Amino acid sequence: MTMTAVPFADAGLPAVRVQRQTPSGRIALTLALAALVALVAMPWWASTGTIRWILELCCYLAVAQMWNLLAGYAGLVSVGQQAFMGAAGYALFVLAQTYGINPFLAVFLSLLVPAVLAVPTYFLLHRLEGPYFSIGTWVVAEVFRLVSTNLPLVNSGAGMSLRVMKDYSAFERNVAMSLLCATLLLVTLGGSYWLLRSRFGLALIAMRDNPVAAASQGVQVGRLRFLIYVAAAVGCGLAGAIYFMAQLRITPGSAFDPMWANLAIFIVMVGGIGSIEGVLIGTLIFFVADRWFGEYGASYFVVLGLMTLAVALYARTGIWGAIARRWDAPWFPIGRRLIDPQQGTKGETR
Amino acid sequence: MQWLDALIQGVLLGGMYAQYALGMALMFGVMRIVNISHGDLVILLSLIGISLASAFGLGPLPVLVALVPLAVLIGFVLQKTVLNRVVGNDPLPSLIATFGLSIALQNLMLQIWSANSRSLPGYGLESRSIEIGGIYIGLLPVIVLAVATGLTWGLDLMLKRTRFGRALRAAAADVEAAAMTGIDPRAVYALATAAAVGILGFAAVFQALRSTVAPADGPAQLIYAFEAVIIGGMGSVWGAFIGSMVLGISQAIGFRIDPGFGVLAGHIVFLFVLATRPQGLFGRA
DSSP states (O other): OOOOOOOOTTSSSSSOOOOOOOOHHHHHHHHHHHHHHHTTTTHHHSOHHHHHHHHHHEEEEEEEEEEEIIIIIIIIOOOHHHHHHHHHHHHHHHHIIISSOHHHHHHHHHHHHHHHHHHHHHHHTTTTTTHHHHHHHHHHHHHHHHHHHHHGGGGGGGEEEEEGGSOOOHHHHHHHHHHHHHHHHIIIIIHHHHHHHSSHHHHHHHHHHHHHHHTTTTTOHHHHHHHHHHHHHHHHHHHHHHHHHHHHOOOOOHHTTTHOOOOOOOHHHHHOOOOHHHHHHHHHHHHHHHHHHHTTHHHHHHHHHHHHHHHHHHHHHHHHHHHHHHOOOOOOOEEEEEEETEEEEEEEEE | HHHHHHHHHEEEEEEEHHHHHHHHHHHHHSSSOOTTTHHHHOOOOOHHHHHHEEEEEEHHHHHHHHHHHHHHHHHHIIIIIIIHHHHOOOHHHHHHHHHHHHHHHHHHHHHHHOOOBBBOOOOGGGGGGGETTTEHHHHHHHHHHHHHHHHHHHHHHHHHHSHHHHHHHHHHHHHHHHTTTTHHHHHHHHHHHHHHHHHHHHHHHHHHHEEEGGGGHHHHHHHHHHHHHHHHOTTOOHHHHHHHHHHHHHHHHHHHHHHGGGHHHHHHHHHHHHHHHOSSSSSOO
C-alpha cells in the first residue's frame, strides 16, 4: 500500500494528503507476507509434527480474530462460535467420508453449512439484549451438539472418522495442510485487515466507538452486525473444517467444545480487544502458556480465568492497548491521517 | 396417565429451575448484567454443603441454615469486588469478568473436590413419596416446589412493599434519577446480588439432595436459569417462575419421548418462544 492522494474539489480547503500506511505498518506487512510464504513452504522445511502444531496455532489465530471482529467491532459478544466450527467440521466429514467428495474441495463446500445456519441463528438471537445474546449463542451451540448426538447421518454420539485421508500420501497431506493454513490466515486475518481499511472499516470503527452515534451518521448498524455475524460464522467454520481434517476424527463433544470460546476470549482480552495486533500477541501468549503450563491442568485454567477477570476489571484494552498508548507504531494501521504538506499532521482516525 | 405424570414431574422440576432463575432475573432486572458464574456458584455452594455435612454429620436443614448466610456473603463480596467495577451500559466487561470467574471457579472446584459426582445425604427424605390418585410424587420435589413458590412470593412482596424494594425498582428504572433522590446505587446493587446469590443457597441444598453435583455442572444450570427467564419474560419474578415451569414441563415431556431428547426439548421450546414471542410469555413488548 502506498500513500493515497485525495484531491479536494473545493479550492477553499487546504491541500491535504490522506496517509493510510506507516513505516511500522510496512515492516509488519513485509513480515506477514514472509510468514505466509513460509507457511506455504512448510512441507519442505517442517516435519509433520511441526506442521500439526502450526496448524493448531493458525486455528487459534483465526477463531480469536473472528471473535475479535464480533465482540470488538460489532458489539456482539458470542460465547458459541464453536457451533459453526463443529457444523463445518461435520459437514466436511459427511461430504468427504459419506458422499466421497474430494476432501480438499469439501473443506470449502462445507462452509455453506455455517453460512446458512448463521442466518436464522442471528435473526433469533439479535432480539436478545446485550448479555442475554451471549448466553443465547451458547444455547445454540448446545442445540447443535445435542442434535448431532441424535442424528444418524453423522453417526450420532459415536462420531466419525475421516478414513478417506488414507488415499493421500503424507507429503500430499502436508502440502494440503500448509496451503489450507495459509488460506485460513489470509481469509481471516488478511480479510479483516482489508475489511477494516475499506469503507466498511470506517463504519465498523465508528460502531466500535459508539453504535448510537454511528447510526446517526448513516451507518446501517443492524445490517452490518448481521453481515459480520455471518462472516464470523464462515471464518470459524473454515478453522473448524481445517482443524478437524487434521484431527481425522470428530465427535459431538469435540466438535462443539466450549473450550474454543474460552480460548478466543482469553486471547482477545489479554492481547487487546479491537485490534489485529492484540490477537497476534494474545495467541502467542496463549500458545506458549499452553505448551509450558498445560500439564498443570486445572490450576493452569484457574490462572487463565483469573487473568481474564483481571483484564476485564483493570486493563480493558489488554496488552496492545498499553503498548499503543506508549508508542504510536501500529503493525496493521487502519486509521486515516490527514497530512498538510506545509504544517504537518492535521487530524486522524485510529 | 403417562403424560399427566410427565406434566407433574415437569412442574416439580420447574420448582428446581425457579430457584436458579429468580436470582438471574433479579440481577438482570436491576443491573442489566448476567453473571456467567451463576451456575458455578450453585455448584460451589452445593459442594461446600456436602463437605460440611460429611465433616460434622449435619442433616439437610442445618446445612441450609449454614449455606444461605454464606451465599448472601458471597453475593455481597462478589458485587463489591467485581461487579460494581463492571456494571454499566457496555455489556462486555461484566460478561468477560464473570466468564473468567466461571472458568477459575470450575477448575478450582475440580482441584478441591475432584471430578466425581457427589450428593447430600437426605436421611430418607429423598426417597419418601406421597400417592395421589395412582401417581406417586416424591416428597422432596414437592418441598422444592413449595420453597420456590415461597421464595418467588417473598421476593415479589419485597420488591413491591419494602423500602429496599422501592430503591431497587428505582435503580432499575433509572439509575441516575434514583441517585438524585438519595439512593446509593452501589449499595442497592450489593444487596440485590446478595439476595440473588442467597437464593442460590437454597438451590444448592436442593440440587445436591435431588440429584448429584460435579464441578463441571455449573454451565448447564446457568443455561436453564437463562432459558426460564427468557421464556417467562424479563422484568417480573413471577415471569421467571412460570418460565421455569414451562422449561421443566418441556424437558419432562421430552424425556418421556426419548431420553436423549429431554434437554434438547427444553432448548427447542426456548428457541420457539424467542421466535414467536421474544418478549417472553409475561413480558411487555
